[in-house]
Amino acid sequence: MDKPEILMSPGPTPVPPEVLLAQAQPLVYHRGPGYGALLREVTEGLQQIMKTSNDVLVFASSGTGGLESVVANLLSPSDRVVVPVAGYFGERFAKIAVAYGADVRTIDYAWGQAVRTDDVKAALDEAPAKAVFMQQSETSTGVIHDVEAVAAVVKEAGVLLAVDAVSSLGAVPYDGDGWGVDVTVGGSQKAFSATPGLAFVSVSPAAWEATKTATNPRFYFDWAAYKASYDLKNPENPFTPAISLMLGMRVALRRYLDEGVDNVLARHRILSAATKEGVRALGLDLFGEGREKAWAVTAVRAPEGIDGNELVAKVRADHSIILAPGQGPLKGKVFRIGHLGYYDRFDIIRCLAALELTLHSMGYPVKPGSGVAAAEQVFAARPAASADPTVR
Amino acid sequence: MDKPEILMSPGPTPVPPEVLLAQAQPLVYHRGPGYGALLREVTEGLQQIMKTSNDVLVFASSGTGGLESVVANLLSPSDRVVVPVAGYFGERFAKIAVAYGADVRTIDYAWGQAVRTDDVKAALDEAPAKAVFMQQSETSTGVIHDVEAVAAVVKEAGVLLAVDAVSSLGAVPYDGDGWGVDVTVGGSQKAFSATPGLAFVSVSPAAWEATKTATNPRFYFDWAAYKASYDLKNPENPFTPAISLMLGMRVALRRYLDEGVDNVLARHRILSAATKEGVRALGLDLFGEGREKAWAVTAVRAPEGIDGNELVAKVRADHSIILAPGQGPLKGKVFRIGHLGYYDRFDIIRCLAALELTLHSMGYPVKPGSGVAAAEQVFAARPAASADPTVR
Numbered sequence: 001m002d003k004p005e006i007l008m009s010p011g012p013t014p015v016p017p018e019v020l021l022a023q024a025q026p027l028v029y030h031r032g033p034g035y036g037a038l039l040r041e042v043t044e045g046l047q048q049i050m051k052t053s054n055d056v057l058v059f060a061s062s063g064t065g066g067l068e069s070v071v072a073n074l075l076s077p078s079d080r081v082v083v084p085v086a087g088y089f090g091e092r093f094a095k096i097a098v099a100y101g102a103d104v105r106t107i108d109y110a111w112g113q114a115v116r117t118d119d120v121k122a123a124l125d126e127a128p129a130k131a132v133f134m135q136q137s138e139t140s141t142g143v144i145h146d147v148e149a150v151a152a153v154v155k156e157a158g159v160l161l162a163v164d165a166v167s168s169l170g171a172v173p174y175d176g177d178g179w180g181v182d183v184t185v186g187g188s189q190k191a192f193s194a195t196p197g198l199a200f201v202s203v204s205p206a207a208w209e210a211t212k213t214a215t216n217p218r219f220y221f222d223w224a225a226y227k228a229s230y231d232l233k234n235p236e237n238p239f240t241p242a243i244s245l246m247l248g249m250r251v252a253l254r255r256y257l258d259e260g261v262d263n264v265l266a267r268h269r270i271l272s273a274a275t276k277e278g279v280r281a282l283g284l285d286l287f288g289e290g291r292e293k294a295w296a297v298t299a300v301r302a303p304e305g306i307d308g309n310e311l312v313a314k315v316r317a318d319h320s321i322i323l324a325p326g327q328g329p330l331k332g333k334v335f336r337i338g339h340l341g342y343y344d345r346f347d348i349i350r351c352l353a354a355l356e357l358t359l360h361s362m363g364y365p366v367k368p369g370s371g372v373a374a375a376e377q378v379f380a381a382r383p384a385a386s387a388d389p390t391v392r
Numbered sequence: 393m394d395k396p397e398i399l400m401s402p403g404p405t406p407v408p409p410e411v412l413l414a415q416a417q418p419l420v421y422h423r424g425p426g427y428g429a430l431l432r433e434v435t436e437g438l439q440q441i442m443k444t445s446n447d448v449l450v451f452a453s454s455g456t457g458g459l460e461s462v463v464a465n466l467l468s469p470s471d472r473v474v475v476p477v478a479g480y481f482g483e484r485f486a487k488i489a490v491a492y493g494a495d496v497r498t499i500d501y502a503w504g505q506a507v508r509t510d511d512v513k514a515a516l517d518e519a520p521a522k523a524v525f526m527q528q529s530e531t532s533t534g535v536i537h538d539v540e541a542v543a544a545v546v547k548e549a550g551v552l553l554a555v556d557a558v559s560s561l562g563a564v565p566y567d568g569d570g571w572g573v574d575v576t577v578g579g580s581q582k583a584f585s586a587t588p589g590l591a592f593v594s595v596s597p598a599a600w601e602a603t604k605t606a607t608n609p610r611f612y613f614d615w616a617a618y619k620a621s622y623d624l625k626n627p628e629n630p631f632t633p634a635i636s637l638m639l640g641m642r643v644a645l646r647r648y649l650d651e652g653v654d655n656v657l658a659r660h661r662i663l664s665a666a667t668k669e670g671v672r673a674l675g676l677d678l679f680g681e682g683r684e685k686a687w688a689v690t691a692v693r694a695p696e697g698i699d700g701n702e703l704v705a706k707v708r709a710d711h712s713i714i715l716a717p718g719q720g721p722l723k724g725k726v727f728r729i730g731h732l733g734y735y736d737r738f739d740i741i742r743c744l745a746a747l748e749l750t751l752h753s754m755g756y757p758v759k760p761g762s763g764v765a766a767a768e769q770v771f772a773a774r775p776a777a778s779a780d781p782t783v784r
Binding site for chain 1: 396397399401403404406407412413415416417418419420421422424426452453454455456457460464487488491492493579581587588589608609610611612613614631632633634635636637640708714
């Protein structure tokens with residue numbers, strides 16, 4: 001039977017039919033009241049979820065474009081930046097800064113570790129820095145770094161903090177202004193359950209101030225141009241926007257806010273717990289520090305004698321479910337289950353069942369249904385189903 | 393009655409329902425055979441329309457991102473580039489090069505003039521240059537520059553030629569390899585009739601060679617990363633692509649190639665002629681050099697005593713038809729009618745009728761139906777309707 005593959009990777013994530021259908025609407029012309037209202041609604045929705053009153057800019061690009069905009073707008077060549085690297089996306093942020101000639105002071109962790117505040121403080125004490133660039137969710141390991149704690153240290157040093165929250169925003173608690181984050185980068189294709197192609201960047205007054213002296217070249221990602229266009233009577237983008245994706249994003253945000261920020265976060269917390277209990281019940285080990293906070297992605301060690309990449313390939317080939325393999329030093333050793341976005345409890349149960357079947361077929365001893373049973377116990381322990389956000 | 397506004401601006405252009413509906417399909421995961429086949433089909437379709445066997449790279453960005461990629465990948469700071477400027481988009485290409493610290497030798501024309509080959513030759517003779525950047529269609533004036541003639545001069549000087557063909561590719565004849573163009577930049581939302589958010593860049597072997605020594609910073613728009621990902625067994629993009637827009641683009645290209653390149657070009661030629669005859673019959677003057685070649689956009693002088701911007705605003709307010717106003721020095725003096733993409737003869741007739749009604753309401757003497765009649769005469773002079781590409 002021909003059914004679409006099921007996304008259980010940490011992005012792109014499944015997209016509700018209402019969002020997909022919104023992308024099939026006739027185009028709204030990108031100059032005028034129609035698009036102005038669309039851009040304003042998307043911007044204000046993002047401010048609400050980022051918990052910020054700072055400007056939020058919308059780019060037609062993937063999340064990486066949003067990260068590059070941070071380097072291009074905040075820095076001049078040879079500016080010193082501190083970049084904790086505890087996985088693939090920490091490496092990426094550092095690489096972008098290197099590409100622009102920054103003096104990049106990485107703090108190197110084994111993949112799977114969480115960023116330690118003391119290390120950031122020590123790196124800032126060594127020499128003056130312009131900014132700290134970090135992830136909230138290090139997608140490659142599933143680890144959630146403690147942005148609040150790092151922000152406190154960074155603010156005390158009078159340095160800018162930019163957070164790559166692409167794979168966490170909307171899935172785990174975030175408080176942009178409360179924590180004092182200067183720049184938050186998000187993307188459409190993660191917890192928001194819209195399709196890929198939009199990046200979002202919030203910019204604090206201190207970050208705006210820094211752009212005035214930053215000499216790195218920029219044009220398509222020039223924040224000031226986006227701000228000037230947004231401030232028109234009918235807000236615009238300086239360059240033709242991805243109108244269809246914006247139409248989808250509006251519906252995705254309405255759904256998100258209708259469900260309610262707290263409910264969405266609770267749903268992610270419960271689905272994450274069920275996934276982790278299910279995996280543990282199969283005798284597998286979770287990977288990475290601070291698992292109880294990893295509501296976006298569950299990283300799992302491949303069992304002895306089974307290659308994680310082969311496991312992921314076989315789950316896809318046999319069951320049309322797309323998990324994510326380990327990257328870099330974790331290749332073959334780890335696999336990842338994404339549960340951020342448009343998921344309910346039965347998506348998790350289906351995924352665990354597929355994992356049981358595949359592990360069994362690869363010769364790993366599995367008691368059929370044991371992972372599913374453990375997940376069900378998490379759900380059964382919840383109060384009345386009517387009050388449980390993991391129930392449709 | 394609530395009907396969507398009608399796009400007669402030079403982009404975004406109307407999108408066929410089949411393309412819009414393709415954007416509502418479930419996402420194809422961006423790593424694997426499904427997306428690989430999608431990316432390959434889009435790439436090969438673009439090669440066919442650009443008439444090139446060079447690599448074609450696809451970016452999730454608007455056309456301006458594609459232009460910036462040219463500057464970032466080909467140049468080092470203080471490299472000399474020659475940029476003919478005969479309108480808004482010539483200015484833009486020059487501005488991007490300036491933003492990256494290039495030594496930009498503009499050739500300044502009055503808006504509405506066409507680039508002269510002798511001027512390019514003279515600018516190249518003055519001092520060695522790395523590249524020439526030009527438009528094929530200068531969207532702000534409707535003028536089509538003679539890429540073939542300029543290319544001959546540029547090639548003789550042993551210099552790279554990059555062409556911004558965003559608003560012409562697919563609407564006017566183009567022969568990338570035949571003319572010896574090194575880099576062609578296109579966009580999804582013009583003659584292809586897909587929605588905005590994708591940029592396309594072809595790269596010749598000589599351009600690849602230049603990237604090896606070009607030191608401008610680049611990451612999101614780094615051509616080499618896109619090439620490496622495309623060359624995988626299942627072609628990919630290095631960063632999560634705008635999957636929904638790619639699904640739409642595939643359908644748009646299939647429609648384009650089913651209609652046939654020559655038929656599409658003939659359709660644009662005839663619709664352009666009908667538009668121009670209709671406008672002339674209303675006593676209005678066309679704007680810009682080489683009108684018979686301006687198959688993408690018709691620029692019209694606003695008549696004495698009527699402000700072009702007001703005219704455009706009134707056509708939109710009264711008739712929900714979106715024309716484009718004059719930009720820069722042409723503000724208020726010129727208005728523009730886009731006829732590139734998903735248009736047939738009755739789209740032109742409707743637009744001319746709206747123009748007649750609006751001019752009349754603004755006190756300009758109009759003989760009702762005279763513009764429409766002139767357009768009909770162009771269509772009536774065609775051979776059997778069954779062989780006319782402007783008939784559905």
